[in-house]
Amino acid sequence: MALATTPPGPSSYIAFSKAYRDDPLRAFGQAWKTYGDSIRFKALPGVDVYFVVHPDAAAHVLTSHGQAYRKAPSVHQPLSLLLGNGILISEGESWLRQRRLMNPAFHRQSIVKLASVMTRFAQERVRRWEGYPTGSAIDVAEEMQQLTLEIVGEALFSTGLEAQLDSFSTAFRRAAEFINDRINAPFKMPMWVPTKPHRQFIENRDRLQQIAMHLIGLRRHQQNVPLDLLSMLMAAQDADTGAQMSDSELLDEVMTLLIAGHETVSVTLSWAFHLLGSHPEVLHQLQDELETVLKGNPPGAEDYMHLPYTRMVIEETLRLYPPVWGLSRETIRADEIQGYSIPPKSFVIVGTYFTHRHPEFWTAPEQFNPERFTEAEASKRHKFAYYPFGGGPRICIGNQFALMEATLILATLVQRFHLEPASGQPVEIDPTFTLRPKNGLSMRLVRR
Ligand code: HEM
Incomplete structure (x- = not known):
């Protein structure tokens, strides 16, 4: 048997880290073209990063050899400043307990009940937009953030x-910027040092936590408790021990769900509007589906299952612009990926954005083409050619929620409005935190 080797990669730490700081997607993209599907580079003197793109490698890290990996501390420690030990961060037994407690709240039957919440707020947004003069420029990114x-x-x-x-x-946007800077900072100053950015971050985090705690507190004194995610979290009991969540556990989960549950869907919708703005043929097909299925009525919860093309537009948007554009892990023990040896405690990035554009698995990968997501086409593909929600045991708990929400919102808004690009300027990608349009997304609102 051949001895496992080290993946190729740029030899100059300084040149690569500068390119990475200037534009991480371009730096990774160039390295991928030059060195292939498995790359090693130095993040810091003495710290190696392994970057993998092939679907087999994604399946290996996320599923078949997932036991050899944990979430990377260099990313998840900064994130935990905001999310505590919530389900996105925790590991091992404590994660399993949280996942078991929360799973029922995300089962299909529970999510279906939330569809009417999604359509109600989307309709309110329609009414608000109807108040704007036609042709007004709006920041779609901001609008989608508020709505989600x-x-x-x-x-x-x-x-x-x-x-x-x-x-x-x-407060969230400022806190997210701080966390992103901290993830990328080569040296992390302890948080107890009272620098201005530390103090500002703590102020923003406190603001977010106060809002969450206020809402939890209101619930504690409520008489007729509604059936919602919070009541499910409060009532949920561990199947083995019967234990319920403590207040601080509840706060971490609520913060996680508020943040993970809006930012990702919001950027997906922004990119969907951006893509539709420059692909009239896709927009027309989408409008046709809405006219045929909805017959002029606003979409209701029950329409979700009957809007396959709308959902395909969302799925293709998530291929080109996966909000979580890479998954970061650390090896617990030595591993071997596609013949390359990975030492223990290595930082491994699974490059979702690049797998989604891998020419061996996608024809004309840069093209926006929702037809890739018909059932027939999807069933022909490698299972890990597409994983916007991750995979394996840590797969996004909210994936059904997200697909339903994005589909229903897109249907509601596209039925009534057409959004045109407000300027001829290309829209740049900002890959800090999630993959968002840089400096918002200005588009013109045209009533249909
Ligand atoms: C388009 C929208 C979304 C995308 C692209 C997305 C993506 C992801 C990804 C890639 C992961 C796995 C991260 C990893 O393995 O390191 C994840 C985890 C998670 N997501 Fe989502 N997500 C979306 C929407 C949502 C929504 C709507 C919610 C909740 C309402 C949510 C809650 C979570 C939670 C709690 C986890 C952690 C699960 C665990 O570790 O057990 N996400 N998401």
């Missing part, structure tokens, strides 16, 4: 977050 936050707030708490919407959005 309203929906996840209502799904969680059954009380609108409206009053706190601006405060939450602003």
